[in-house]
Amino acid sequence: MAHTDWPDHTAPLSPLPTVALLKLARMLCGGNPITVHCSAGIGRTATFVGIDYAVQKIYQSDKVSMIDVLKDLRNQRLHAIQSPIQYAFLHLCVLEVFIEVQQSDQIAWL
Template identity: 35%
Template sequence: MQETCGDFWRMCWEVNTCTIVMMTKLEERTRIKCDQYWPTSRGHPESYGPVTVTLTDIQQLATYCIRTLHLQRTGNSERREIRQFQFTAWPDHGVPDHPAPFLQFLRRVHAMNPPEAGPLVVHCSAGVGRTGCFIVIDSMLERMKHEDTVDIYGHVTCLRAQRNYMVQ
């Protein structure tokens, strides 16, 4: 929804997000899955409500893309950098062919997220399927590091109490 792009960028600014994880393509099977909320061309800023966004770099890899964006809020001289990681090898209503590319993607997301950053922003088309899987896999890998246990069912149940239909 193009009309919510300004709200999206304002949220990213307010919570000091440095990393956006996009788990969908803009279009899949001829259906629009996500509106483009960043500028198309490098070095050409676009305003989204109170935030001006400039695309400064694109790194295209086999299963994902990393975009570097600079944000500036209207009336504020501070500039912030945000990286958007777009995973493109997870089809809508499907699963990736192999887990390795996704796990490499997840490691790269964390390796490039600054320690002082606010929360990750994770989205797909509906915000429940691939988004939920990303959150659960990420959480369970972190839990294994600290507790040496996993509870996928319990974690999904907890997430579904906060967001209906999480993890389809």
């Protein structure tokens, strides 16, 4: 699978395709880890992994600190999430998932 509409150092205009890709990846992985990589592995990759990580935290405890997500990512990968727009996009995607969860009262694809 590939997310071809995601320019380097920035973010897509809408969170919907990224959330859809995450859902598909989660469903296809069957509970196994998802392998993700972009050119450097710190911008788009870290943002995508951050979305998945934050969603997992919401699923486990109904709350998440986005700054803690960023800190955890950067403890594992220096400079993870390269730009303010990627950090904002992380929030948008997590908000989109949260809205879906509130409307359906479940996350079937986790």
